[in-house]
């Protein structure tokens with residue numbers, strides 16, 4: 151009998167369904183086109199240049215990354231318009247950021263005086279003008295300036311720096327990622343975007359000419375595109391989706407699973423798999439079995455998870471089982487490659503080249 155693709159794979163393995171991913175990429179690209187907004191996907195979700203190229207081909211204008219190490223990998227692989235949607239503060243990393251800007255466009259967000267002065271010093275020493283975005287804290291409480299006055303102060307400081315150019319504002323409403331009620335999410339997204347737009351107005355009333363506003367994610371993009379003034383969205387998770395986000399945005403099917411093998415039956419209806427915390431993360435709650443959502447994981451250790459099946463479901467030792475991650479971005483970072491499946495066949499291994507490049 152012909153072997154099923156699952157039997158050809160050594161587990162635990164990260165599986166990527168090509169067709170679902172392609173549909174997700176097209177959906178977001180078409181949505182952005184139809185709404186006349188720029189799409190700059192956050193590639194921290196897949197960390198894979200091959201997938202970024204698919205997103206660009208579908209219409210994305212560039213990419214976002216979180217770290218300089220990721221920017222280096224994507225730049226080496228032909229991507230020449232990168233926004234580090236985060237701060238680069240470490241002096242060694244600033245040097246690398248400036249070096250990378252000699253080869254392609256790599257913008258970065260700023261939110262403190264010290265960082266602005268450090269970036270300027272190293273940019274000037276290297277004869278570079280670094281394009282920066284001022285980050286506004288729209289409620290997440292992680293990065294960004296908290297008030298309009300502080301934003302204006304820092305914008306004026308940037309203006310005085312020969313090595314820097316202020317090109318836009320970023321606001322990231324990441325605190326809304328678990329708001330399921332869509333009316334509530336809409337209202338909250340709009341108030342976050344109004345903070346960003348209000349900051350732009352304050353700056354422009356004081357002599358700036360800022361038009362580039364970037365924001366949003368997989369669960370808020372549909373609302374921020376209607377906020378006049380937002381010019382770019384930066385969703386990441388949509389490309390694969392996961393169990394956490396699927397409860398909120400079901401327009402994106404889950405494209406990525408972890409394949410495991412049942413290794414033991416330690417008790418009645420209890421099963422051990424080889425998918426532990428080194429193969430799938432549980433920071434958003436325990437992962438869910440793709441075809442057996444009622445079978446629940448009870449214990450996760452480094453190399454194993456133990457789950458309890460429903461009364462009518464039996465599994466065999468050696469049986470392969472697919473698991474949906476609850477947080478795909480942290481799970482992908484555990485793997486060297488995706489095993490890519492199309493029409494029930496393995497079509498390749500795609501390297502996750504920026505995996506672990508968090509430094």
Ligand SMILES: Cc1ncc(COP(=O)(O)O)c(C=O)c1O
Nearest residue numbers: 192235322367368384385386387
């Ligand atoms: C600054 C920034 N932008 C965009 C995103 C994308 O969010 P999501 O993966 O939920 O679409 C993230 C996610 O962490 C982020 O930190």
